[in-house]
Structure formats: C-alpha cells, structure tokens
Amino acid sequence: MKKNEQKSSLALKVIPLGGLEQIGMNITAFEYEDSIIVVDCGLSFPEDDMLGIDLVIPDVTYLKNNIERVKGFIITHGHEDHIGALPYVLREVNVPIYATKLTMGIIENKLKEHNLTNNTKRKVVKFGQSINLGQFRIEFIKTNHSIVDAAALAIYSPAGIVVHTGDFKVDYTPVFGDAIDLQRFAEIGKKGVLALMCDSTNAERAGFTSSERTVGRTFDILFQEHKNTRIIIATFASNVDRVQQIINTAYKFGRKVVVEGRSMVSVIETATNLGYLSIPENTLIDIEQLKNYPDEKTVIITTGSQGESMAALSRMAGDNHRKISIGPTDTVIFSSHPIPGNEKAVTNVINELLLKGADVIFQDVHVSGHACQEEIKLIYTLVRPKYAVPIHGEYKHLKAQAKIAKELGISKENIFILQSGDVLELTEEKAQVTGKVPVGDILVDGLGVGDVGNIVLRDRQHLAEDGIMIVVLGLDGASDELVSGPDIVSRGFVYVRESDELMEEARIVVNEAVDSCLSRGISDWGKLKSSIKDALGDYVWKKTKRRPMILPIIMEI
Amino acid sequence: MKKNEQKSSLALKVIPLGGLEQIGMNITAFEYEDSIIVVDCGLSFPEDDMLGIDLVIPDVTYLKNNIERVKGFIITHGHEDHIGALPYVLREVNVPIYATKLTMGIIENKLKEHNLTNNTKRKVVKFGQSINLGQFRIEFIKTNHSIVDAAALAIYSPAGIVVHTGDFKVDYTPVFGDAIDLQRFAEIGKKGVLALMCDSTNAERAGFTSSERTVGRTFDILFQEHKNTRIIIATFASNVDRVQQIINTAYKFGRKVVVEGRSMVSVIETATNLGYLSIPENTLIDIEQLKNYPDEKTVIITTGSQGESMAALSRMAGDNHRKISIGPTDTVIFSSHPIPGNEKAVTNVINELLLKGADVIFQDVHVSGHACQEEIKLIYTLVRPKYAVPIHGEYKHLKAQAKIAKELGISKENIFILQSGDVLELTEEKAQVTGKVPVGDILVDGLGVGDVGNIVLRDRQHLAEDGIMIVVLGLDGASDELVSGPDIVSRGFVYVRESDELMEEARIVVNEAVDSCLSRGISDWGKLKSSIKDALGDYVWKKTKRRPMILPIIMEI
Missing domain, CATH: 3.40.50.10710 (Metallo-hydrolase/oxidoreductase)
Known part of the structure; x- marks a missing residue:
C-alpha cells in the first residue's frame, strides 16, 4: 500500500499557458510526472493598441523546455481560438495532434496553407473513444457548440479525473448529430471527479441558450x-x-x-x-x-x-x-x-x-454557442467536481462562473480563478497554485513571429498619433563642421509645402541647436541628437500642441 | 393678395451642415430670404481611422460665405455634440448665441477655456419665450433629456412652422423641473406645422424610455x-x-x-x-x-x-x-x-x-435620454406635420424613424432622409432637395484646426501598420557620386540591432539600386528615390510580408 499512497499524493499539474482573463489563445498543459499533454492551441486577435499586428499566439517556452515529456495536442474543436496557433507552435513543439474528424479536417486545411502537413502526426478520435498518452488517458465526449464535432474531455490521471468542457452549450435538438452526451458526464461524475474546467463565456447570462x-x-x-x-x-x-x-x-x-x-x-x-x-x-x-x-x-x-x-x-x-x-x-x-x-x-x-x-x-437571427447559467449549473450537478476551475473568458466571466460554483455548494477554497502561467497542483487532499511558468503574447506580423515587441509597438503608437519629423544633417568627419543640412522631412505630422512657415522656423530652431552645440565644442553625436530633439520638440509643442516622433540622423561626410 | 401669394410661395430652406448619417456634429441652418439662423453647433469624436485626431468639427464655409445674413446660433442643450464646435466656429462666424440658462452656463465654461467670453453676444432664453431673428421667430419649448434645460424649438417662418425636437425623451416624472411641454406641442400642431425634425437616436427601439x-x-x-x-x-x-x-x-x-x-x-x-x-x-x-x-x-x-x-x-x-x-x-x-x-x-x-x-x-443602472418608438409616435401625433425630416442618428436610425412616420400616415414623398449639405426647400405646396452646399469634417489635432487632411491621415495609418524605413544618402552635387551612406534607420518596423541580417541585406539592396542608377547616368533625384523605394520595398515584402513606409532622403554635399 505504501507505494500506492505515495503515488496518489503526487499532484496533477494544470498549467494554462494562455486563454485566462482574455478571449482566445486557449492552451492548457496537464502534467503528471513524466507526461505532459496540451489541450488546444489557439490564437487571439490583436488588441486595439497592437497596431499592425495580424494575430497573437502563446509563448510556449515551457513546452519547449520540456519537449521530451510533451505527448501531444488534444484539440476540442475547430475554432481559431483553439487551433489557430498550431501552425506556429508545431514548428517548435512538433508532437501528434488528436481531434475529432471535422476538427482535424479544418486543422489539415490550416497545415496545408503553412506547408506543414507532412511533418505532423495526426490521429482522428471518435466520441466515446479514449487515447493513452503517457500517464494520461483522454476520453472525447460529445458536446454541442457553434461548430460541429466539438468535444469535452475527460482527462484521467493517477491523481484523479479532470473534466474539461471545451466551448460548449446544451442543445437537445441539434441540427447535425447527437445532443451533448449528458449521460456520460453523469457517469464520470459518479466515478468521482477531481476538477471541472468549464466554459465561462456566457456565465453572466441567466437561463438557457436556445437550440441552433x-x-x-x-x-x-x-x-x-x-x-x-x-x-x-x-x-x-x-x-x-x-x-x-x-x-x-x-x-x-x-x-x-x-x-x-x-x-x-x-x-x-x-x-x-x-x-x-x-x-x-x-x-x-x-x-x-x-x-x-x-x-x-x-x-x-x-x-x-x-x-x-x-x-x-x-x-x-x-x-x-x-x-x-x-x-x-x-x-x-x-x-x-x-x-x-x-x-x-x-x-x-x-x-x-x-x-x-x-x-x-440584424436582430434575433442568431443563437450563441456557449452555455448560459442554467447549463453551467447542469454540468456542475452532473459532474460534481471537488475543485472548480472556470476557463474560457475574461476575468468577469470567470468570476461569474465562480459565483455559480459557490451557489452550487463548492467551497470558496476549492474554486480557482487562475491566471495564465499559474501552476495549479491538484490532489484529492489539496489544491494550490505552487508556481508560475513563463507565458506571454507572441505577436505575428506578416512573416515575422515575435519580432515585433513593445518598443516597435510603442513607436507605431507614437507614429500613429502625431507622425514623424526627420532631421538630417551632414558633419565633416574630421572637423566636425556642418557641411550639409539640417533638412527636415515630416510624414503624418501636418501637410506642408516646403515653404511653410512652421517648417521654415523649425529649420531655424534646429540650426540654432546644432550651432550652439558645435560652437561649445560638443560633437558627441548622442548629445547633438538629444539637443536637436529637445529644441525641435519644444518648438513644435508650443506651436501645435503635438508631439511627433523626432528622429535626427547625422551623416559623416 | 398678389404680394401675399408671392410671399407664401417663397421657400424655407433647411440645410443640415452636419449630423446626418452620423452621430454627433449636429448643426442645421434655416434660411428664408435674407435671414439665416443656425440650430446647434456640435462636434463629433474621431472615427477609428482618424489617428491622432482629438475631435471633429463641421465645415461652415456656407455660413462664412453668407455671414451678413447669419443672425445667430440657437442651441437646444449643453451636450458636446450640440455645442462642442462653438469655440472653433465662432472665430469665423461670430454671431449671438441663444440658449436656456444651464445650456448657456456650460457654453460659457467652454468659451472661457478658449478665451472667447468677451467676443460673443449671448442671450439666455426661457421656455415659452420667443426670440425674433430677421424673418424668423424661434420659440423654446421644454423637453426632457439626459441633461436638464433641453429645449425643442418651434421655428416660425413666413413659409410655415418647423418643429425641431433637439435630443429629447418624454419623462412624466422628471427629477428636476417640468415634464416635456406636450400641451405646447399640441397647440402648435393645431396651428399647422410644415415640418417636424425629430430625434431618431432610439427609433429602432420599441416602447417607451423609462423615467430618469x-x-x-x-x-x-x-x-x-x-x-x-x-x-x-x-x-x-x-x-x-x-x-x-x-x-x-x-x-x-x-x-x-x-x-x-x-x-x-x-x-x-x-x-x-x-x-x-x-x-x-x-x-x-x-x-x-x-x-x-x-x-x-x-x-x-x-x-x-x-x-x-x-x-x-x-x-x-x-x-x-x-x-x-x-x-x-x-x-x-x-x-x-x-x-x-x-x-x-x-x-x-x-x-x-x-x-x-x-x-x-454595470447593468440596469441607467436609462436613455432619447425617445423610443412610442414617444416618437406621440410627438408626430401631437404635431401632425406635413413633412417629416428625421434627424440625429446614423442612416439606420433615420430610416427607422421614416418607417414610423409612414405608419402614422405621412406619405412617402413627404418624408426626407437628408444628407449633410442637402438644401431642402419647403413650402406648403411642395418640398424638394434643390441643391448642395459644401460640408465636411474638419479635424482638430492639438492646436491645429483643419491642417490634418487625408494625406496626413493616410501616412499615419501606414506608419501605424508597418512603421517606416528611412534611407539617407549623400551625393556630391557636382559629380553625382555617392559620398555618404546609404544609411537605413527604421522605426515601428522591427526591432533590430545594427548588425542584423535583414538591415544589412537591405543596405546592400539599396546600394545596388543606387549604383545601378548612377552607373546608367540617372541622377534625377525623383527617379533615384523611386528606384530605392521599389528595390527596398520588394526586398522587405519578400522577407517579411510587410510594407513599411520607405522614405529616401538624398543630401547634396
């Protein structure tokens, strides 16, 4: 018995690498000893301040650092916020993909576009079927959603069972295929479920979502x-x-x-x-x-x-x-x-x-694909988990589901609103956040993945607000004398003909700043540039109450 | 009788200078022979693609061109979309302002900020009171709105009466002051109203707006x-x-x-x-x-x-x-x-x-300040206008009110969904759009009014999306030889250290383009610049699928 006891006291780690406190970018690692499985691998769309960015994918450093233990991606359904990052992440974490038939079809279209079809193992899974990956067994359970073939997952680990709903609703009269397999949720619930990770998207909405x-x-x-x-x-x-x-x-x-x-x-x-x-x-x-x-x-x-x-x-x-x-x-x-x-x-x-x-x-010709409060209550009541871990949604949605869980009798200490990167350790005895792994937004812009960071975004913001003024001047390399310029060119600042007063005066202001530096023997380019920036910046602010980016370029002649 | 007949066949012109098919920037001129009055003078907030813009005001060229006939601004209430452009417009169209007490108080705060208090005549008007301006008499009628002291206007002209509701709702139990003066609407309706210009903001919503x-x-x-x-x-x-x-x-x-x-x-x-x-x-x-x-x-x-x-x-x-x-x-x-x-x-x-x-x-702790469908029907039924001119709202809102007017028995030909700039001529006999006056958005950015136009906005968009690459080179003025550069500096494009491969290769690409031009004797700066743009643009697109703005600057040494 000793060995068993020891085993059962080992914890299952649940590590969301994205998707919490945000819409999209769903990806969660489940880890038990030498085995890691990853549920979903989604993208998110750029926030308003991510200028020029096409899409955002999760930082999977944690998976890369533990690549030898990563057994596969389990995909719940074929929406971009659950599959969209695959073509990027697979380049670094190339493990097999498991999904239902239509989901896999959509993934394959995506891989084809990225010329990745031949590199990646894929296995289509049926509802009711389980796959074994290391110490995990994962069962696919039929649900309903705004895309067909959506699955919930029962994740069996030595530490216990986690039920992960994916995105879901309860549709008793779906258009295609069966209704959500509520009986199976109940059966697994009977066995005893350690944790329920349930879709929170509509947790603020009372009642039931209508049938498709x-x-x-x-x-x-x-x-x-x-x-x-x-x-x-x-x-x-x-x-x-x-x-x-x-x-x-x-x-x-x-x-x-x-x-x-x-x-x-x-x-x-x-x-x-x-x-x-x-x-x-x-x-x-x-x-x-x-x-x-x-x-x-x-x-x-x-x-x-x-x-x-x-x-x-x-x-x-x-x-x-x-x-x-x-x-x-x-x-x-x-x-x-x-x-x-x-x-x-x-x-x-x-x-x-x-x-x-x-x-x-444009009104009332749509129903949501997500469960409202009564459906969430139904799932909790069938599954009867020890721990509740609300997923899929902004903080306010997670919070709303936490409230529901509490109403259904789950004690406050057993409800976990996680942040991306949190390491939640679960055993039958206790659950706690024990650490943090690196997570973050990787920005994709054109072919560039991660090459646009905060500095570039800040510059884009600045350029977008007030444009740019470029000051070019040529200095004699030997004598440090001004041999050309200063010329000023602007874009996105104000439309001026060459002769305009503002630009003319700006040139005089820059000239004075340069003269003053050079006459005082200051020829350090850094100092010269910041003098130009200060003088021109002040002048432009006084005249226009705008702060264009000012970029001095000095050429050595 | 001859004279009278002639007089009554002269048309009242209604000319919205803003505010139609958009939210905000409400301003409408009413013109009869030698008299023009202007109802409201609002601003609108910038659209998402108006990068860096603080606010938008109407083009009042028409008023400037007819300044000797403009008698005054009549302001319906103190919201920004009805008063916000005054400090800018008054500089060019400095005529007296008429408004109720609180409205005028808010306007005065605004003028103070712009140091305009001493230049502008102002007259506070009470509900029920009329003012005479040229051939017009304007009566202020009590309404309810999300700001107190809101007024509807009865505009009496020799061609007939126009009732302009301003922004309004029907509140039988307002918090301050009286309910909307429905009796007066009815009395004026009894006299015979040529046209009703009614708030459309909530025309898509059934029922009644709740009381404050x-x-x-x-x-x-x-x-x-x-x-x-x-x-x-x-x-x-x-x-x-x-x-x-x-x-x-x-x-x-x-x-x-x-x-x-x-x-x-x-x-x-x-x-x-x-x-x-x-x-x-x-x-x-x-x-x-x-x-x-x-x-x-x-x-x-x-x-x-x-x-x-x-x-x-x-x-x-x-x-x-x-x-x-x-x-x-x-x-x-x-x-x-x-x-x-x-x-x-x-x-x-x-x-x-x-x-x-x-x-x-954040739910259900607010009521709207605008009339819903039943309130709009009430006003139409009290006023019984010959013509309906829906105002205040996007096209879909105007359209929704037009539908209501039709249901209430106003024939389709007598309902006018105008565009800003339309000149609507009204007489008892007929109504038609007879012309167009110049209108438009004037963008305010810092102290600049109208100095940011389409070219600057397009540049800001471009800079915001993909940043800028600046190519600087020095040419010998006499020999057309390259004496310095090309140097490439980028902002908002991609974060690179000087040594990075992409920038290094870019420099080679530019060098080749310049060499190729100069060796073929092409030293025209325009051609040189476009060669650089083409070569570098192609290279960067191929490598990154991005199109930063490319700005070649040539210095003559």
Missing part, C-alpha cells in the same frame, strides 16, 4: 416574408449547422445558393467532403451563374458578419465587390452577433447597406 | 444592498439629474460625497451655481477628507463611465490615481451604457476593477 434549430425556423419565416427579393445572409464561416439550415430553407423555397468568401468556401468544402453538410443536388451554383436566375430565386451565403473590412459582405456594401452589387431588391440578414469590439464596424456596414436601399435584418 | 426617476430607486436598492462597502459611481458628467439622485440617496444613507474628474467637478459647480442641483449641507467633502470617514460612509461620483483611458475611474482601476485605490471593500457602479465603439474599453475597466477585488455593477 430555432434559427432554422427564423430563416423559414424570413424567406416567407421576403419572397420578392434576393437574400444575402452573412454568418460565421465555421458554423456548418447554420449554413446547413440556410441551405435547407433555400431548397424549401426553390432558391439557388451561392457561397461567397474564401473561408466560407473552404469550410463548406471540407464539411461536405467529410459528410457534415448535405446539400441537395442542383442547389449550389457558381457565382458566375447568378445572372441566369431572377433575384428572388437566389440566396448568397457570405463572410463578413463582423464587419471585417476585407470580407465579402463589406466589399459588397462598399461597392468593391467584383460580382455582386447591393440594391433595393436585396434583403441582407446578419445571422450573427457582433463580437465585442466589432460593434462599430458592423454598424458601419449596416448603414452602407441601408443607404444602397437594401432591407437589413 | 427609476434610476433613483435603483440607487436606493443598491445602497441598501451594499451597506458595508465604499460606493463609487461612474456616470456622464453632464447628467445633472443623475448626480442629484446619487446625492439624494447618499444623503438618505448618511454617506459623504466626493466628486472626482475635471469635467464632473466643473458641471456640478455650474449646475449648483445656477440652481439646478441642490446639495444638502455637509454632504459634499473634499477628496482629501476621504480618509477621515469609514469606507461605508462615503460615495465617490466619478467620470470614466465610457472607459476613457485618462478619466478618473480608469486611473483608479489601473492604479494610476493619486488619491483613490480600489480594493475588495469597494462597490463600483456604472450608471451608464457604453456608447457604440466604447464597449471594449468599458469591459477592460470592469475586468481591472474585478481583479482588484471590487464588486462591479
């Missing part, structure tokens, strides 16, 4: 009401069930369907090939064929429901789409809610569409 | 529920009634009140001096005195309800406030809704406050 199927009924009504116009529906490319329902309604009303937008085309192709989407024959037509059908016999399914400036719908609204222009015979339906931060962009697109005479419908 | 007084009851409940913590309430500085209700509840619960944030202090001072706010003795204390009272005996009213980064609440949340720090004994109440575009900033502040342990309440 309710949106299908709304489409039926809207198609009935708009029999005489073309119908354009914007939604999330990855919401295959939504697309299925649009196609079903279109077919019912004898309309042909065009799919527009690169990511929409790609997901529909993958979903159709893998059997997740069934499209009646002769329903889908090419965009080129649109002109062969009357408006009231067509539907366009498009990307751009978030007002993204380069997406198909925004291009249509802005008259920049090569094939489709909007007019009074169009009904445009937003089958989506704006993601926080996108409200204004979405409103701008709506206004543009209305201005072109289209009828625009 | 309901928020007071909410404060009572919240103070009861949070008896043991300090209470911090963020709201709009200009909502004097809200502040009054907070003070009332604080007094009831024996709490002392601290006012924090510059604009909050200024509005409360003005409102108190003018008799719009009554503060029980010994209720207001200075921020320095806070430490003399237990937390549960204090309330802090603060700015920052929109997540503005420099406002008092954001500084408290971010630990940057010199006097107040947030902790678990604080309850923070947002008595506000996020204005579209501010959602994310508000959420960030909420998360920061929660992280510090504060209890945060």
